[in-house]
Amino acid sequence: MTIRNRLATIAEDLADSELSVTTEADQRSNPSDVTVFLDSAYVRSRPEYQRRNFEIIVGSIESERREKRRFGLSVIGANNPRAYLRRNLETAGWRDGSAVTVLSDGDPALPRLVRDATGADVRHILDWWHISIRIRHVETTFQTLFSLLDDPVRLVVETLVQNLRWRIWHGQTARALDAIEVLFRFGMRVRRQTVGRTNDAAFSAVARTMELQTYLEYNRAALVDYDLRRRSGKAVSTSRAEGLVNDIANARMGMRWSPKGAHRVATVRAAVLDGRLGKGQLRAA
Numbered sequence: 001m002t003i004r005n006r007l008a009t010i011a012e013d014l015a016d017s018e019l020s021v022t023t024e025a026d027q028r029s030n031p032s033d034v035t036v037f038l039d040s041a042y043v044r045s046r047p048e049y050q051r052r053n054f055e056i057i058v059g060s061i062e063s064e065r066r067e068k069r070r071f072g073l074s075v076i077g078a079n080n081p082r083a084y085l086r087r088n089l090e091t092a093g094w095r096d097g098s099a100v101t102v103l104s105d106g107d108p109a110l111p112r113l114v115r116d117a118t119g120a121d122v123r124h125i126l127d128w129w130h131i132s133i134r135i136r137h138v139e140t141t142f143q144t145l146f147s148l149l150d151d152p153v154r155l156v157v158e159t160l161v162q163n164l165r166w167r168i169w170h171g172q173t174a175r176a177l178d179a180i181e182v183l184f185r186f187g188m189r190v191r192r193q194t195v196g197r198t199n200d201a202a203f204s205a206v207a208r209t210m211e212l213q214t215y216l217e218y219n220r221a222a223l224v225d226y227d228l229r230r231r232s233g234k235a236v237s238t239s240r241a242e243g244l245v246n247d248i249a250n251a252r253m254g255m256r257w258s259p260k261g262a263h264r265v266a267t268v269r270a271a272v273l274d275g276r277l278g279k280g281q282l283r284a285a
Contacts, residue, residue: 011264014271032063032093035101035234036122038110039241041249043074046256054259056266057110058244063093070273072248072266075113077259085117099123103238105130106219125229126222127238128169134212135165141205142183145190148198157186168216171225177216184209247273 037060042053054076061069069092075081094100100122104110111124142161146154160179167176187206191199216223226236248269257265271277 008264010277011267014267014276031095031098033099034061034063034089034092034094035103036061036114037235037238037241038102038104038114039238039245040107040110041245043249043262044256046258049258054262056249056262057113058241058248058266060240060244061089061092067092070244070270072244072270074259074263074266077261077263081113082117085113089117094118096120101125103127103235105238106215106222124222125224126219128226128236129239131168131215132165134208134215135168137208138164138183138205138212141201141208145187145198145201145205148201149190153186157183168223170227171223173216173220173223177213180209180213184213
């Protein structure tokens with residue numbers, strides 16, 4: 001009980017201190033464009049909340065001034081999740097009118113949360129790592145299928161598989177989707193004409209191809225020229241946020257939690273990672 005009360009006190013002190021900091025910052029700092037890296041994890045809920053688990057959102061906010069701000073958030077556990085996220089954005093240098101870029105794995109709730117917090121539109125970019133994993137699944141399943149086939153068309157299809165990653169990386173979404181459609185039709189033809197191991201391999205190839213196609217189509221507006229973005233020195237993945245899943249959620253929340261308790265832990269843990277608890281911002285317990 002003492003630990004829980006102390007945690008609640010620290011979390012409330014953090015909220016109070018951050019509110020005063022952002023109020024002062026509004027008066028003295030210049031606005032800055034920010035990039036928000038988002039990911040999420042699921043925490044087991046305590047039985048009385050009548051749900052198996054709930055989501056913890058973690059993120060890292062980086063500004064043009066190279067300032068960095070980590071945060072953890074339970075949407076159903078925070079009193080006002082939009083205000084909480086807005087304060088974190090403001091502390092990192094964001095102001096009304098500043099541009100916001102969000103990198104996430106494609107979950108529409110994540111960029112929507114930032115959009116609601118800012119009250120403005122945001123630029124959403126699909127994380128390259130999650131795309132790359134799905135491309136790798138297609139490559140692997142087709143390699144297995146090709147090893148079982150003696151088909152003259154195979155060489156043409158094999159070239160499409162080899163070029164698929166390059167097309168998506170360079171922002172050639174339409175060409176990539178055209179290639180995926182060819183791969184799908186090829187896999188379906190092989191399924192109709194074969195049995196046994198070859199048929200099973202074709203089924204896996206078709207399934208992985210459909211998964212990639214659906215993922216890209218659903219997130220088409222968030223696909224960019226990743227090569228150009230990387231050469232411009234800009235981030236193309238949410239690796240910063242994925243590390244925070246372990247640092248904020250997984251490492252500290254192995255047991256069952258209430259949404260409010262989990263939010264407090266995530267808030268304090270993010271402050272510890274940023275070094276904000278050692279700056280005299282909290283009153284004595």
